[in-house]
Amino acid sequence: xxxxxxxxxxxxxxxxxxxxxxxxxxxxxxxxxxxxxxxxxxxxxxxxxxxxxxxxxxxxxxxxxxxxxxxxxxxxxxxxxxxxxxxxxxxxxxxxxxxxxxxxxxxxxxxxxxxxxxxxxxxxxxxxxxxxxxxxxxxxxx
Numbered sequence: 225x226x227x228x229x230x231x232x233x234x235x236x237x238x239x240x241x242x243x244x245x246x247x248x249x250x251x252x253x254x255x256x257x258x259x260x261x262x263x264x265x266x267x268x269x270x271x272x273x274x275x276x277x278x279x280x281x282x283x284x285x286x287x288x289x290x291x292x293x294x295x296x297x298x299x300x301x302x303x304x305x306x307x308x309x310x311x312x313x314x315x316x317x318x319x320x321x322x323x324x325x326x327x328x329x330x331x332x333x334x335x336x337x338x339x340x341x342x343x344x345x346x347x348x349x350x351x352x353x354x355x356x357x358x359x360x361x362x363x364x365x366x
Contacts, residue, residue, distance in 0.1 A: 231312040236261045236322040254303045254326040258333035266316035271356040278311040279351040292343045300332040
């Protein structure tokens with residue numbers, strides 16, 4: 225399992241391929257890889273979004289993400305996981321989050337991936353401030 229918090233852009237597809245290549249113990253141990261990539265939209269709540277700033281407390285956020293991943297491992301048969309989340313200033317179309325789950329079967333991979341991203345969206349300690357045409361606004365978790 226790897227969790228990374230980045231203050232710069234990343235290519236989610238390269239990250240998945242690189243991580244899998246770095247994990248030779250995974251070879252032959254999974255039949256499914258589920259990948260979720262979240263990107264910044266240029267609209268929200270009826271307004272155009274020009275950019276967004278994501279803030280967080282590094283230690284708190286990392287511990288939270290580790291806990292969520294361990295919960296997913298305890299609920300489903302998961303071979304490995306990769307979670308990458310951006311912080312700082314993002315522009316529309318920038319990847320914000322990557323969740324990849326490797327499992328022996330697709331049901332476990334889908335369920336664990338969905339659980340992790342749902343927890344990130346609703347409870348993770350990130351604070352989002354959007355810059356819109358009518359000014360800045362804080363976004364409530366959904």
